[in-house]
Amino acid sequence: LLCLFVSSFALALAFASKYYAGPHQRFADAYLGDVFIVICLYFWLALLWPQLHVLTKFALIAGLAIGVELLQATGLPASLRLPAPFVFVLGTSFDQRDFLFYGTGLMVAVLFDLLLVRWARRHCGVCR
Structure with a gap:
């Protein structure tokens, strides 16, 4: 339940960042959406495959984020006018600073996973 809550909360914050005025x-x-969306995706992985090692989750989400950002560099997502x-x-434009914010979000997710979620797993049986 903790993974579902964290993932849902991060997704809500990612969408809120798009509408903030x-x-x-x-x-x-x-x-900010970049930070929150990788946290969301990380904890979806943790929810669906709780046995995955923290570095595996990190690598999978980092690869996905980098892939999406590099796809933006081609101009294809913007041309689709989704x-x-x-x-x-998919985003619409390439910005190399996005990599920094993806990394920031992933570091927050990893720290949260290591500190809180793992503690909760041992003591409460959540996130299994």
């Missing part, structure tokens, strides 16, 4: 709106739209929420998944 306050101060630093550009930063929230361009980068509607939201599909445009949120």
Whole structure:
């Protein structure tokens, strides 16, 4: 249940970052979603395959994020003119700073996995 909660909460924050209209709106739209979406995907993996090692989850989600970002560099996602929420998944433009924010989100996910989720697994039996 903890993995489902974390994944759902991160997904909600990723979507909220796209609709945020306050101060630093550009930063929230361009980068916060990157942080939250990789956290969401990481914990989906943890939910679906709890036996996966933390480094395996890290590598799979990092590979997916890098692949999507490199696909954006081709211009293909922008040329498809996809509607939201599909445009949120594939993005529209390449930005090398996205790699930094994907990495930040993955580090948060890994730390959370190592510290809290693993503690909960030992003591509460959640996230199995």
